[in-house]
Amino acid sequence: MKGIVFTEFLDLVEEKFGLEVVDKIISDSNLDSEGIYTSIGTYSFSEMLQLLTHLSKYTDISIDNLLLVYGEHFFGVIENSYPGLLATYKDPIEMLSSIENHIHVEVRKIYPDAELPTFIVTEKTENSLIMVYKSSRAMHHFGLGLMNKTFEHFKSTATIDLEKIKEDGTEVRFIVHKN
Structure with a gap:
């Protein structure tokens, strides 16, 4: 999955929920990238799924929403x-x-x-x-x-x-x- 999808996602999370939530979902996940993304890089979809899953649990908002x-x-x-x-x-x-x-x-x-x-x-x-x-x-x-x-x-x-x-x-x- 292209890095721009990750960088924009984390920007949105920071905008909506704050930097603390970004740090929390990254630290709660087991990411090969360690949560460090570049817009032109390529990363595993499993990382996005982990970030979404932790954000959903933390915010009580469904992954679909x-x-x-x-x-x-x-x-x-x-x-x-x-x-x-x-x-x-x-x-x-x-x-x-x-x-x-x-x-x-x-x-x-x-x-x-x-x-x-x-x-x-x-x-x-x-x-x-x-x-x-x-x-x-x-x-x-x-x-x-x-x-x-x-x-x-x-x-x-x-x-x-x-x-x-x-x-x-x-x-x-x-x-x-x-x-």
């Missing part, structure tokens, strides 16, 4: 770091439907060894989208947070439902209806 807020936060990173990428789109449905064939292609140019989820569009209209998320990491709520902020970016709203295809969350169907 933590991932949702983190996804919303991470959209701001994309907005600030890659405004040209977002500027190529005029509509949130158009942007979301191009995750696999454009956005992830661009991400791989920057981070060639990035392990990204797969998004398969199964149905698309002007105002709706159904796509299937597949990832062994089961971070679909991170994706949901990104989607929420995508609509906000385009000054639009949507109803986004998710249905677990696999109970462990490694395969999820997103059903998006633009309001």
